Amino acid sequence: MTKRKKIVVIGGGTGTFTVLSGLKKYPFDLTAIVAMADDGGSTGTLRDELGVLPPGDVRQCLVALSSSDKLMRDLMNYRFAAGGLKGHNFGNLLLSALEKVTGSFDSAVEKAGEVLRIRGKVVPVTLSKIRLHAQLANGKILKGEHNIDMPKGAARSRIVRAWLSPAARANPAAIRAIREADVIIIAPGDLYTSLAPNFLVRGVSDAIRKSKALKVQVANLMNKVQHTKGFSLQDLAAAVERYIGGPLDKVIYNNKLPAKTLLKKYARQGEEPVPAGPDGLDKKRFVGAQLTAIKARTAQKGDALARSFIRHDPARLAKTIARVIDYRP
Numbered sequence: 001m002t003k004r005k006k007i008v009v010i011g012g013g014t015g016t017f018t019v020l021s022g023l024k025k026y027p028f029d030l031t032a033i034v035a036m037a038d039d040g041g042s043t044g045t046l047r048d049e050l051g052v053l054p055p056g057d058v059r060q061c062l063v064a065l066s067s068s069d070k071l072m073r074d075l076m077n078y079r080f081a082a083g084g085l086k087g088h089n090f091g092n093l094l095l096s097a098l099e100k101v102t103g104s105f106d107s108a109v110e111k112a113g114e115v116l117r118i119r120g121k122v123v124p125v126t127l128s129k130i131r132l133h134a135q136l137a138n139g140k141i142l143k144g145e146h147n148i149d150m151p152k153g154a155a156r157s158r159i160v161r162a163w164l165s166p167a168a169r170a171n172p173a174a175i176r177a178i179r180e181a182d183v184i185i186i187a188p189g190d191l192y193t194s195l196a197p198n199f200l201v202r203g204v205s206d207a208i209r210k211s212k213a214l215k216v217q218v219a220n221l222m223n224k225v226q227h228t229k230g231f232s233l234q235d236l237a238a239a240v241e242r243y244i245g246g247p248l249d250k251v252i253y254n255n256k257l258p259a260k261t262l263l264k265k266y267a268r269q270g271e272e273p274v275p276a277g278p279d280g281l282d283k284k285r286f287v288g289a290q291l292t293a294i295k296a297r298t299a300q301k302g303d304a305l306a307r308s309f310i311r312h313d314p315a316r317l318a319k320t321i322a323r324v325i326d327y328r329p
Helices: 014-023 041-050 056-065 070-077 090-102 105-116 145-149 172-180 191-199 204-210 233-244 260-267 314-324
Strands: 006-011 029-034 121-124 131-136 141-143 159-165 183-186 214-218 250-254 286-289
Touching: 006 014, 006 172, 006 191, 014 029, 014 056, 014 314, 029 056, 029 172, 041 056, 041 090, 056 070, 056 090, 056 105, 056 121, 070 090, 070 105, 090 105, 105 121, 121 172, 131 145, 131 191, 141 145, 145 191, 159 191, 172 204, 191 204, 191 233, 204 233, 214 233, 214 314, 233 250, 250 314, 286 314
Parallel strands: 006 029, 006 183, 029 121, 183 214, 214 250, 250 286
Antiparallel strands: 131 141, 131 159
16 A cells, blocks of 8 residues: 655645645645734634634634535634624634633644544644734834734835744644655745744744655745735745745746736735746746636625635645645555
């Protein structure tokens, strides 16, 4: 019998959800390592009012890996649109309640995974209570993932560095998963709010750099003004390599533009598709495919946060990843 490849997916938010949603249909041993700096929307309220760790990105990964019926997955994603719970997500409430009942967030994630019958593991990158900070090119300091992700006014300047406060210690389960991995996938996501909060946790980048696993980045579809405005595909890869202190083996990117109507919405915010650099791409390292979802995402009722319209298609992305990592059924 062929050994199941151990694949670790690192990120946070929608990008990781998309990667996991596609890969769970393949016979891989999946582990999601999830950023723990989220403090916006329902997650931020629960952090502030209950003192719990951020459940939002973890919930998305649990749902992505779930083999439960659609009703259970919809329930975990259900967002209250009115009343005292307006804006809250049921799955976030469940994870926060489980943390209080079990006494630890990692136990809460494990129990929720049992309820959802997940195909794989979901591992918080750290169990420390942290806040993300960023310094802008104009010298301004922003505190909190939400403020960094959605800056206003004078704060709409390029981010030049980010850090966690207090310094975070890695979850031992996350380091163990990285060491045992055959493939490490860096999921698409905002550089400073989805990806960096993983690499900034003490020990994570070192474990990735020392790993003998194939290291694969899934490049973002669009550049974000404050994070990566003007970045090429090569620039995105180089930014991740600076964080992990070593090279990526493969970079998967989308090679077909989304619909013009959607691109116009992004253009109004100064955002555009990620282009290849002027010197072209190393075809042995950069792997292109049509990866965008055909149907644009619609906002969920009761959700106060801004969301992306252009997304990766889970099936197309998973098929490309399987080809890149030389999966043979």
